[in-house]
Amino acid sequence: MASRRQAGAADPAGQRELLSAGDVARTVARIAHQIIEKTALDTADPGAAGVVLLGVPTRGAPLAGRLAARIAEFSGVTVDTGTLDITLYRDDLRKRPNRPLEPSSLPSGGIDDKLVVLVDDVLFSGRTVRAALDALRDQGRPRAVQLAVLVDRGHRELPIRADYVGKNVPTSRREEVAVRLSEIDGADSVVLRRSEEVR
Amino acid sequence: MRHLLTTEGLDAASATAVLDTADSLKQTLLGREVRKLPTLRGRTVMTMFYENSTRTRVSFEVAGKWMSADVINVSASASSVGKGESLRDTALTLSAAGADCVILRHPASGAAHRLAGWLDEAGTQVVNAGDGMHEHPTQALLDAATLRERLGDLGGRRIAVVGDLLHSRVARSNVHLLRTLGAEVVLVAPPTLVPQGIEHWGARVSHELDPELPGLDAVMLLRVQAERMHGGFFPSAREYSIAYGLNERRMAKLPEHAVVLHPGPMLRGMEIASAVADSPRAAITEQVRNGVHVRMAVLYHLLAGEEIAA
Numbered sequence: 001m002a003s004r005r006q007a008g009a010a011d012p013a014g015q016r017e018l019l020s021a022g023d024v025a026r027t028v029a030r031i032a033h034q035i036i037e038k039t040a041l042d043t044a045d046p047g048a049a050g051v052v053l054l055g056v057p058t059r060g061a062p063l064a065g066r067l068a069a070r071i072a073e074f075s076g077v078t079v080d081t082g083t084l085d086i087t088l089y090r091d092d093l094r095k096r097p098n099r100p101l102e103p104s105s106l107p108s109g110g111i112d113d114k115l116v117v118l119v120d121d122v123l124f125s126g127r128t129v130r131a132a133l134d135a136l137r138d139q140g141r142p143r144a145v146q147l148a149v150l151v152d153r154g155h156r157e158l159p160i161r162a163d164y165v166g167k168n169v170p171t172s173r174r175e176e177v178a179v180r181l182s183e184i185d186g187a188d189s190v191v192l193r194r195s196e197e198v199r
Numbered sequence: 200m201r202h203l204l205t206t207e208g209l210d211a212a213s214a215t216a217v218l219d220t221a222d223s224l225k226q227t228l229l230g231r232e233v234r235k236l237p238t239l240r241g242r243t244v245m246t247m248f249y250e251n252s253t254r255t256r257v258s259f260e261v262a263g264k265w266m267s268a269d270v271i272n273v274s275a276s277a278s279s280v281g282k283g284e285s286l287r288d289t290a291l292t293l294s295a296a297g298a299d300c301v302i303l304r305h306p307a308s309g310a311a312h313r314l315a316g317w318l319d320e321a322g323t324q325v326v327n328a329g330d331g332m333h334e335h336p337t338q339a340l341l342d343a344a345t346l347r348e349r350l351g352d353l354g355g356r357r358i359a360v361v362g363d364l365l366h367s368r369v370a371r372s373n374v375h376l377l378r379t380l381g382a383e384v385v386l387v388a389p390p391t392l393v394p395q396g397i398e399h400w401g402a403r404v405s406h407e408l409d410p411e412l413p414g415l416d417a418v419m420l421l422r423v424q425a426e427r428m429h430g431g432f433f434p435s436a437r438e439y440s441i442a443y444g445l446n447e448r449r450m451a452k453l454p455e456h457a458v459v460l461h462p463g464p465m466l467r468g469m470e471i472a473s474a475v476a477d478s479p480r481a482a483i484t485e486q487v488r489n490g491v492h493v494r495m496a497v498l499y500h501l502l503a504g505e506e507i508a509a
Contacts, residue, residue, distance in 0.1 A: 085227070088238040088499075098504030100216065101223035138233045 018151070018169055018177070019190035027166035028063070031148055032070035034164050038146075039115055042075035050114040050143070051079045056086060056132055057102035059121040062183035063150060067119060080107035084118070084139075089131035106139060116142040117163075121179040123149040126160035151190055153177050200500050202315045202325040205334045206376040213500075214340070214379055220496035221344050221489065228265070228492075239268035242502050245298040246328070247289070249275040249305045254463055254487055255328050255338070259302050262494035268502070271298075286310065287317050294323040300502055302326045308333035308368075324501050332366050332394075332427070337497055338462050339372035341490040343380060345482050346417055348489070349458045354381035359411050360402075361387040361443060362421030362470050365394045366428070369462045370421055374400050385411055389442065391432045408443055412452040419460040420445055420470045436469055446472040450480060458482050 019027060036042055041051050055064030061083045068081045085102040087093075118132050129147060136142060148164035153171040169192065171177065176195040182188050200213065228234050244263040248256055256272065263270035273293065275281070280289055286305070293301055301323055303311050308331030315325040329335040343353065350356055358377055364370045364386055374384050384402035386393075397404055405411055412418075423439060433439045440446075445459065453459075459471075459481040467473045475481060 085223070088227070088236045093238065093503045094505065096505055098500055101220055101227070103223060104227050134237065138235065139231065 015191050015193040017189060018192050019167060019188075021188040023167075024150070024181075024188040024190065027150060028066050029070050029074075031150075031164045031166055032067050032074055035067065035117060035148065036071055036075045036077075038163065039117075041071070041077050041079065051117065052107055052109075052111055052114045052142075053079055053081045053117050053119055053148075054084045054106075054111075054132075054136075055081070056118060056120040056128060057083055057104075058184060059179050059181050060119045061102075062181050063121060063148075064119040065183075067117075067148065080109060080114075082106045084132055084135055086128060086131040086135050089134045091127060091131065104135075110140050111136065111142045112140040113143045115144050115146065117146045117148050119148045121150050121181075122177050123147070123152045123160075123162050123165070124155055124177075126156045126158035129160050130158055150179060151177055201319075202311075202327075203336055203497055203501065204311045204315055204325065204327045206336045206339045206372045206379070207334070209336070209376065209379065211379050211381075214343070214376060217340060217493070217496045217500055218344050218347060220499055221340075221492040222347075224495050224499075225489070225492040234265055235267060236265060237267050239263070239266040239498060239502055242268045242299045243271065243297050244268045244300045244302065244498065244502075245271045245273055245293045246302040247273045247275075247293065247304070248328070249280070249286075249303075249310075250329070252304055252328070254490065255304065255335075258487070258490040259326075259328065259337075259494050261491050262498060265491070266495055266498055268299075268498065286314065290314050290317055290323075291321070294318050294321045298323050300324045300326065300498065302328050303330070304328040305330050307331045326497060326501070329368055331368065332371075333368050334372045335368040335462075336372050336376075337490070337494055338369050339376040340497070341486055341493040342369075342373055342419065342460055342462070343376055344489045344493050345460065345486045346458060348485070349482060350416055350456070352381075353377065356382045356416040357385065357414055358382050358417045358419060359385045359387050359408075359415050360419045360421065361408060361445070363392050363423045364388045364397065364421070365392045365432070366424040367421045371400070373419060374402050378402070385415075387411060387443065389433055389439070408445075408449065409452070412449060413454065415453060415457050417458040417460060418445065418453065419462075420465070421462070422464060422466060423469055440469055444468075444470055444472060445475050447474050450475050450478065453480070460486060462486070 039051050053064040053068050055061035064081045068079050072078050082105050085104040087101050146163040149162045150166040152165045152168050178191045180189045260270050310330045311327035360370050377384050386402050386404045387408050461483050465471050
């Protein structure tokens with residue numbers, strides 16, 4: 001059943017736009033500022049050095065790239081970026097059809113003693129982040145790990161929270177949050193829609 | 200995938216998915232200190248080898264262990280097989296003891312198919328690690344992975360498979376897979392080592408190696424399987440080597456980019472000259488290395504996805 005609990009421009013297909021292309025750009029810029037502030041990466045403090053942004057494929061990867069570009073623009077500091085595929089670390093592999101693996105690429109300097117910021121598009125159950133933490137553990141020992149997400153939609157199933165959140169969105173489990181990014185989908189937007197598959 | 204028994208009938212999409220997964224796994228594990236993924240934790244893989252093997256058994260064992268599966272090796276010589284137990288009973292025992300997947304190497308063609316039929320009901324999956332003179336699908340997959348790495352897309356490439364076609368399961372698996380991936384295959388062997396029905400393989404047969412060499416993108420040499428030969432298939436080892444062995448003179452006739460493959464174990468001086476085997480054109484150690492990643496990919500595609508109703 002339709003559950004349009006929030007007044008918004010819901011179109012006939014039951015979709016509601018949460019972020020426009022302009023909103024996505026502003027949100028990414030804001031998170032970039034927050035990362036600069038929280039990690040103090042533009043100060044001379046030697047302990048603040050060594051920030052690595054790791055995007056979780058698919059859409060975390062371009063987001064990490066965009067954040068790095070904004071951070072360079074605002075602070076003049078170039079941070080390393082990479083991608084971390086977590087498919088092999090998922091705890092629901094046996095519940096779903098087989099999925100293809102995505103590429104992983106870590107910066108050449110590795111992640112030992114770095115401040116790793118995991119970047120993903122949507123924070124939901126927290127299981128992806130748990131898998132990412134396990135994957136990180138096999139890759140090295142970061143000094144600290146933080147989490148940046150474009151959208152936090154709630155419904156956590158694990159004690160995990162994000163350090164940087166673009167937008168908090170109350171959702172129903174019957175809805176899904178679709179993030180579209182120009183690098184992959186041709187245009188930027190975040191849409192809330194009813195899910196065909198009830199979890 | 201339910202079982203992996205042959206490359207015949209394996210469609211291009213499934214084969215490419217396995218090869219892509221193998222590439223990703225290779226890249227994921229590259230330069231890592233901890234070569235261990237938790238993906239198949241709690242799954243049990245049993246290898247059942249009724250024939251001698253070093254690389255295939257070790258490769259499957261390493262693949263399973265790197266994916267965190269529990270791997271148990273059963274060799275026919277050290278099991279109840281020696282007491283006269285049938286293949287079916289041994290397999291049902293392994294299945295009842297908790298095998299999620301059985302990897303079978305057997306001297307009888309079709310053994311893996313029979314096993315799959317018996318174990319299907321129990322939900323145990325079967326991988327054919329070589330059945331008699333029939334198929335050896337993971338070898339073909341690792342050969343394709345190695346060729347893709349060296350040559351890129353295999354569409355339109357011309358690959359020769361040279362040697363003992365009659366006794367070779369590697370040849371049959373390779374011909375099916377390479378053709379599925381769009382390559383053209385030329386089979387080169389003396390008339391006595393060509394199996395019946397080869398005209399249905401969809402590959403051109405030639406009895407002379409030299410004229411083929413300049414047009415090849417890769418040449419795959421097969422071991423002369425003396426243990427399966429009960430009769431005179433060629434006058435002498437020396438004569439075979441002169442007519443079909445890949446020596447330095449022949450290697451010079453290959454195009455610059457052409458790759459030399461051998462599934463191993465190789466007989467240096469017989470089908471391949473030592474200098475050729477050790478040259479940078481040969482991808483023989485890469486084949487072994489890729490074998491682990493390909494077998495990891497096969498186990499991933501068989502065991503990691505949604506449980507298929509038995």
